[in-house]
Amino acid sequence: MLGVTILGNNSAIPAHGRHPTAQIISTQDDLLLFDCGEGTQIQILNYKIRRSRINHIFISHLHGDHYFGLIGLLSSFALLNRVQPLHVYGPAALQGLLDQQFQLSEIHIPFPYHFHAIEKDGLLLETPNYIVSCFSTKHRIECRGFIIRQKKRNRKILKNRADSRDIPFNLYALLQEGKDVTLENGTVIKNEEVTIASPPPKSYAFTADTLFDPSLIEQIQGVDLLYHEATYPHALADKASARFHSTTKEAAEIAKRAGVKKLLIGHFSAKFDDTSAFEEEAKEVFPYSEAAIEGTTYLV
Amino acid sequence: MLGVTILGNNSAIPAHGRHPTAQIISTQDDLLLFDCGEGTQIQILNYKIRRSRINHIFISHLHGDHYFGLIGLLSSFALLNRVQPLHVYGPAALQGLLDQQFQLSEIHIPFPYHFHAIEKDGLLLETPNYIVSCFSTKHRIECRGFIIRQKKRNRKILKNRADSRDIPFNLYALLQEGKDVTLENGTVIKNEEVTIASPPPKSYAFTADTLFDPSLIEQIQGVDLLYHEATYPHALADKASARFHSTTKEAAEIAKRAGVKKLLIGHFSAKFDDTSAFEEEAKEVFPYSEAAIEGTTYLV
Numbered sequence: 001m002l003g004v005t006i007l008g009n010n011s012a013i014p015a016h017g018r019h020p021t022a023q024i025i026s027t028q029d030d031l032l033l034f035d036c037g038e039g040t041q042i043q044i045l046n047y048k049i050r051r052s053r054i055n056h057i058f059i060s061h062l063h064g065d066h067y068f069g070l071i072g073l074l075s076s077f078a079l080l081n082r083v084q085p086l087h088v089y090g091p092a093a094l095q096g097l098l099d100q101q102f103q104l105s106e107i108h109i110p111f112p113y114h115f116h117a118i119e120k121d122g123l124l125l126e127t128p129n130y131i132v133s134c135f136s137t138k139h140r141i142e143c144r145g146f147i148i149r150q151k152k153r154n155r156k157i158l159k160n161r162a163d164s165r166d167i168p169f170n171l172y173a174l175l176q177e178g179k180d181v182t183l184e185n186g187t188v189i190k191n192e193e194v195t196i197a198s199p200p201p202k203s204y205a206f207t208a209d210t211l212f213d214p215s216l217i218e219q220i221q222g223v224d225l226l227y228h229e230a231t232y233p234h235a236l237a238d239k240a241s242a243r244f245h246s247t248t249k250e251a252a253e254i255a256k257r258a259g260v261k262k263l264l265i266g267h268f269s270a271k272f273d274d275t276s277a278f279e280e281e282a283k284e285v286f287p288y289s290e291a292a293i294e295g296t297t298y299l300v
Numbered sequence: 301m302l303g304v305t306i307l308g309n310n311s312a313i314p315a316h317g318r319h320p321t322a323q324i325i326s327t328q329d330d331l332l333l334f335d336c337g338e339g340t341q342i343q344i345l346n347y348k349i350r351r352s353r354i355n356h357i358f359i360s361h362l363h364g365d366h367y368f369g370l371i372g373l374l375s376s377f378a379l380l381n382r383v384q385p386l387h388v389y390g391p392a393a394l395q396g397l398l399d400q401q402f403q404l405s406e407i408h409i410p411f412p413y414h415f416h417a418i419e420k421d422g423l424l425l426e427t428p429n430y431i432v433s434c435f436s437t438k439h440r441i442e443c444r445g446f447i448i449r450q451k452k453r454n455r456k457i458l459k460n461r462a463d464s465r466d467i468p469f470n471l472y473a474l475l476q477e478g479k480d481v482t483l484e485n486g487t488v489i490k491n492e493e494v495t496i497a498s499p500p501p502k503s504y505a506f507t508a509d510t511l512f513d514p515s516l517i518e519q520i521q522g523v524d525l526l527y528h529e530a531t532y533p534h535a536l537a538d539k540a541s542a543r544f545h546s547t548t549k550e551a552a553e554i555a556k557r558a559g560v561k562k563l564l565i566g567h568f569s570a571k572f573d574d575t576s577a578f579e580e581e582a583k584e585v586f587p588y589s590e591a592a593i594e595g596t597t598y599l600v
Contacts, residue, residue: 012375012379013379014342014345014376015345038338038339038341038342038369039338039339039342042314042319042342062404062405063405064372064375064401064405064407069338071364072338072364075312075365079312079313094404097400097401101397105362105364106363106441141406
């Protein structure tokens with residue numbers, strides 16, 4: 001299972017009830033947070049996210065609409081006497097800024113807190129079940145997108161069938177790896193007789209803020225779900241590129257060329273109240289496009 | 301006219317739909333903002349406050365629930381190409397923190413921006429119509445409350461009556477000051493024949509975060525409206541004092557002894573969903589008490 005809950009789908013200035021960027025990634029083990037615009041902790045309450053389960057926070061870049069909510073969230077974790085470890089990944093300069101605010105506001109972090117400065121593209125986090133890595137995007141300041149890929153999971157043993165064949169427990173590991181096994185009496189058990197495949201591993205990519213940039217395609221090739229910013233309608237392509245942002249059709253073009261299964265667009269300009277036209281434009285280029293809606297969880 | 305619109309009535313951790321401290325003071329000329337917790341700019345949108353009219357922001361202290369929303373608000377002002385001057389008053393350390401965020405997040409302030417470090421109690425701002433001053437409260441860190449007092453306004457000339465007595469325009473200023481005037485023909489015009497008093501000047505005090513502290517009484521004596529924090533019900537008086545906060549009855553005791561006309565309590569602990577019991581407790585000590593409600597404008 002992999003889920004993406006949109007807490008904020010707006011660009012820099014909050015407007016029309018929309019909030020700055022933040023999204024919760026639900027894995028089978030824990031919750032990750034991609035970006036943390038102002039008010040993220042309030043959106044976490046609004047959408048009844050179990051905040052204590054968030055244990056990795058990734059910040060794409062230091063424009064305020066992607067991180068101004070982080071200090072408030074950390075502060076609340078401290079006041080709530082959180083005990084679970086927390087890892088924050090972001091541009092190196094963020095660490096000093098947070099430390100300064102901890103000091104000025106007398107925030108004493110009672111839980112194991114680890115800041116990881118993102119200094120290059122590549123692997124950020126590996127757990128038994130998934131990998132998170134990052135890649136550079138083209139924005140006005142240093143900016144990185146994130147991608148989470150579930151690992152291939154072992155085959156599942158069908159307990160009833162395994163028992164009926166008297167398979168001893170010490171052979172289970174081989175079966176989970178997809179191998180056939182031989183019992184002590186010489187009987188060969190074909191793997192597919194007693195196991196089934198686990199669901200295929202899923203992947204989700206978040207491109208943060210970026211110009212239209214075909215070099216991203218290689219990074220996000222074939223992901224199950226792509227969130228690509230589409231700050232402007234395509235008629236404003238010049239404005240988009242001047243501001244290092246993308247349009248609806250540019251986002252869809254990337255999705256199409258990368259062969260992703262589904263595209264979510266977001267980071268909508270505050271100038272536009274209605275986002276349905278954004279969705280329509282994207283669909284003209286890539287039919288599996290959807291305008292992200294706050295509070296919605298997209299299952300990957 | 302003086303109005304106080306509550307944008308946040310909660311203490312440190314947002315909860316129950318309540319937000320951290322922020323309030324808009326409406327004067328006849330402009331809007332002031334007292335404190336700016338996270339999400340203030342979103343509350344400003346929710347309650348349709350004309351943000352361009354906010355030209356003075358006062359920050360009581362550097363606990364996050366009183367200032368984490370400031371950088372986002374300033375950032376949005378910048379993105380909106382605000383032109384009106386803006387004055388921010390707060391603890392000296394806030395200036396460096398904001399400057400650092402302006403730099404890291406590439407926020408270019410296009411409007412005249414003035415930071416005023418609050419280093420002592422007393423006058424902060426004087427306009428033709430009102431005065432804002434500050435006073436120290438007893439909190440864990442340096443903290444100041446704010447008080448706005450309208451100036452006494454001149455008497456209003458009743459135009460019809462003045463015309464019927466052939467009073468020349470050059471005598472108006474004397475009449476506005478309450479003086480009698482003598483016409484060229486020697487006729488004496490009694491002031492009250494052609495003028496009426498303007499509404500009496502109003503005053504509002506905000507005590508920010510504080511222990512129960514009778515030395516505040518002198519500062520806020522007789523104000524029309526007092527906002528005093530009441531983080532805890534009175535049964536938790538020990539907890540309140542350990543955390544440098546006040547209870548319902550302590551707030552009401554201050555209001556009563558200071559002879560204020562009305563008390564608003566707020567800064568409610570996140571532990572409590574219902575604030576009506578807070579109001580009841582305060583009323584037992586001071587009947588003109590009310591639990592502050594977000595979005596409500598209290599006319600002074």
